[in-house]
Amino acid sequence: MSKVELKNISKVFPDGVRAVDNVTITIENEEFVVLVGPSGCGKSTTLRMVAGLEDISSGELLIDGELMNYREPRDRNIAMVFQNYALYPHMTVYENMAFGLKIKKIPMEEIDRRVKEAARILDIEQYLERRPKALSGGQRQRVAVGRAIVRQPKVFLFDEPLSNLDAKLRVQMRAEIIALHKRLAATIVYVTHDQVEAMTMGDKIVVMKDGLVQQIGAPLHVYHNPANRFVAGFIGSPPINFIKCRLEDRGGSLYAGNIRVADGHAGALRTAVGREIEVGIRPEDFTIAIDGDSGEMSGTVAMIEPLGGENNLHIDADDTGIRFIASLGADESGFLHLGRKARLGIKKNHLKYFDAETGRAFLTE
Amino acid sequence: MAKNSIDEVRQSAALRRLFRSFLLAVLVYGVAVLYFFPILYMFLSGFKTEAQAVNPHIFFKPTFSTYQKVLGDPTMHQYLKNSLFQVCFGTILCLALGIPAAFAIVFGRFNKKETPGKFYVWFITTILLPPVAVLIPLFTWYQKFNLINTPWGLLAVYVGTHIPIVVWMVHSFFSDIPKEIFEAAEIDGCTKFQQMLRIAVPLARTGIISAGLLVAVFIWNEFFLGFNLTGNPTATLPVYMARFREQQGQFVAQLSAASTISVLPAVIFGWLTQKALVKGLVAGAVKG
Ligand SMILES: Nc1ncnc2c1ncn2[C@@H]1O[C@H](COP(=O)(O)OP(=O)(O)O)[C@@H](O)[C@H]1O
Ligand SMILES: [Mg+2]
Numbered sequence: 001m002s003k004v005e006l007k008n009i010s011k012v013f014p015d016g017v018r019a020v021d022n023v024t025i026t027i028e029n030e031e032f033v034v035l036v037g038p039s040g041c042g043k044s045t046t047l048r049m050v051a052g053l054e055d056i057s058s059g060e061l062l063i064d065g066e067l068m069n070y071r072e073p074r075d076r077n078i079a080m081v082f083q084n085y086a087l088y089p090h091m092t093v094y095e096n097m098a099f100g101l102k103i104k105k106i107p108m109e110e111i112d113r114r115v116k117e118a119a120r121i122l123d124i125e126q127y128l129e130r131r132p133k134a135l136s137g138g139q140r141q142r143v144a145v146g147r148a149i150v151r152q153p154k155v156f157l158f159d160e161p162l163s164n165l166d167a168k169l170r171v172q173m174r175a176e177i178i179a180l181h182k183r184l185a186a187t188i189v190y191v192t193h194d195q196v197e198a199m200t201m202g203d204k205i206v207v208m209k210d211g212l213v214q215q216i217g218a219p220l221h222v223y224h225n226p227a228n229r230f231v232a233g234f235i236g237s238p239p240i241n242f243i244k245c246r247l248e249d250r251g252g253s254l255y256a257g258n259i260r261v262a263d264g265h266a267g268a269l270r271t272a273v274g275r276e277i278e279v280g281i282r283p284e285d286f287t288i289a290i291d292g293d294s295g296e297m298s299g300t301v302a303m304i305e306p307l308g309g310e311n312n313l314h315i316d317a318d319d320t321g322i323r324f325i326a327s328l329g330a331d332e333s334g335f336l337h338l339g340r341k342a343r344l345g346i347k348k349n350h351l352k353y354f355d356a357e358t359g360r361a362f363l364t365e
Numbered sequence: 366m367a368k369n370s371i372d373e374v375r376q377s378a379a380l381r382r383l384f385r386s387f388l389l390a391v392l393v394y395g396v397a398v399l400y401f402f403p404i405l406y407m408f409l410s411g412f413k414t415e416a417q418a419v420n421p422h423i424f425f426k427p428t429f430s431t432y433q434k435v436l437g438d439p440t441m442h443q444y445l446k447n448s449l450f451q452v453c454f455g456t457i458l459c460l461a462l463g464i465p466a467a468f469a470i471v472f473g474r475f476n477k478k479e480t481p482g483k484f485y486v487w488f489i490t491t492i493l494l495p496p497v498a499v500l501i502p503l504f505t506w507y508q509k510f511n512l513i514n515t516p517w518g519l520l521a522v523y524v525g526t527h528i529p530i531v532v533w534m535v536h537s538f539f540s541d542i543p544k545e546i547f548e549a550a551e552i553d554g555c556t557k558f559q560q561m562l563r564i565a566v567p568l569a570r571t572g573i574i575s576a577g578l579l580v581a582v583f584i585w586n587e588f589f590l591g592f593n594l595t596g597n598p599t600a601t602l603p604v605y606m607a608r609f610r611e612q613q614g615q616f617v618a619q620l621s622a623a624s625t626i627s628v629l630p631a632v633i634f635g636w637l638t639q640k641a642l643v644k645g646l647v648a649g650a651v652k653g
Contacts, residue, residue, distance in 0.1 A: 014478060053548050074554040086545035090567045099563075100553030151553070 009059030034202035079148035411622030463531025538572030
């Protein structure tokens with residue numbers, strides 16, 4: 001059992017920087033939680049406070065209900081994997097993995113068993129006698145993960161472990177870490193700035209910005225129900241399109257600019273009539289307007305990114321001149337060549353609405 | 366035509382390069398010989414008889430009798446033992462105290478961010494302090510506590526004056542180690558002391574060895590403090606050399622032989638460890 005609770009945790013550095021601001025997160029036993037956000041948002045600082053590498057300025061950190069604030073890192077029973085691996089350069093792979101166990105005075109046979117087991121799982125058995133210097137980046141990161149596994153900690157902490165790897169290796173390691181999580185039934189806190197990593201790996205993601213938690217939830221829930229404009233823009237690739245407009249009541253129906261608000265959304269938006277809002281349209285929520293239909297948006301195709309199964313069309317809107325991106329099936333959008341007029345429909349039930357001033361979402365679930 | 370001219374250009378460039386490196390070699394060897402000559406002459410004079418040594422000659426019939434005489438001298442043995450005592454214990458103590466000091470300066474947690482830097486500056490400035498500056502107070506206090514002419518008294522001074530060199534060199538090596546490695550060790554269960562012993566020390570091996578060698582050579586060669594704080598039974602080799610010259614200055618060959626013996630360890634050390642030593646000395650500078 002290992003449950004991690006961060007209660008109203010803040011970090012103020014001596015120079016006055018408030019890197020983490022009143023963060024509350026609960027990480028359930030065996031849960032894979034990803035902290036995600038742009039660089040400098042306080043993800044690493046949060047993780048390092050859980051590890052005990054940074055003092056907690058205020059708030060409480062509990063692991064299995066026990067207060068951890070004043071425990072040394074070595075007494076917290078956690079393991080951490082660093083972005084730059086942080087292997088011990090003067091030790092072999094075997095010694096790197098065995099080191100923590102030796103310090104803990106675990107019997108040699110037990111150490112040997114655990115190290116060999118981890119090496120087998122991570123497929124680094126043939127490198128056990130090498131020094132880190134003689135390994136590739138991917139192999140080094142495996143060793144770093146192995147060093148964490150052999151400790152059998154309550155909680156695994158990962159700080160951008162894949163950032164130094166090339167794209168292909170990153171995808172592979174991503175899958176391996178997911179598999180490892182299942183196999184070890186481990187509690188994992190994972191930090192990344194890469195929203196794709198967050199979406200694909202986490203049971204739960206925590207989106208952060210400027211030291212503040214923006215939203216916590218299952219990846220798809222966050223994707224479909226972003227709590228604010230920032231989350232909507234940060235999660236999703238290609239990114240969501242925003243259209244700034246005024247919300248109007250025309251004869252009982254609500255209109256956001258030229259877009260008629262879906263009936264299901266009207267209730268929640270009615271209080272905002274007359275206000276400036278921003279409509280968020282995911283690229284995949286566009287459709288090709290068929291024959292008679294004039295569509296909701298029209299514009300000129302300015303750029304095409306063919307991805308095989310679908311095309312990302314960059315389109316300059318006729319009315320506003322704003323460039324937006326639509327993801328459409330390759331077959332149905334095949335006729336839209338560069339420079340052509342495109343008429344597009346919108347899946348109105350999928351639209352997101354944000355207060356232009358505060359960025360808060362109007363529709364919350 | 367064009368090919369021809371390219372070859373010509375190449376040839377003349379190669380010639381010019383050759384000429385330049387030849388000039389440089391002559392210059393370098395010239396300077397080296399100039400610097401090395403006194404040592405060489407001293408070394409050779411030890412193989413002369415006293416009669417031969419009076420006149421400056423490079424070519425002569427060598428004899429081992431002078432070296433034998435000097436090495437067989439029991440007073441010489443006593444001073445050699447004194448020197449070895451100071452060098453061995455001095456170096457070990459300097460490392461034992463200087464390494465933790467450097468570790469604390471680089472990796473210690475201080476309330477104020479500038480504190481470790483201040484400590485470091487204090488260590489460094491004491492290197493620059495001339496020994497004369499501290500001799501008078503040292504001498505009066507040593508007299509009061511009966512530490513003049515004791516091996517432990519001299520050892521204490523040597524340790525004190527040479528720790529900054531260890532701190533200085535090891536500090537720059539420690540600074541090169543990524544902080545995350547210690548954080549990983551901390552999470553792996555290491556205390557601060559274990560982090561120093563099992564991570565920092567092995568990783569800064571080169572720096573520690575060269576710091577140790579440098580300190581050993583400095584203590585071996587030290588004259589001024591040794592001369593002023595010791596008497597006959599506790600003096601070190603350089604002090605003995607000076608007294609030897611005062612008392613038996615006319616014995617040039619014996620003096621040369623004794624001097625050779627006293628500089629030999631330093632020369633051998635330096636030669637064996639020149640790589641580590643250079644690396645240790647420039648480590649901080651390169652990182653700059
Ligand atoms: N030791 C420190 N002293 C002062 N400010 C720091 C320190 N470490 C991080 N910060 C600041 O705290 C903020 C969050 O940093 P960090 O947690 O590393 O961000 P992230 O990991 O999300 O990129 C940044 O603005 C950073 O400059
Ligand atoms: Mg970070």
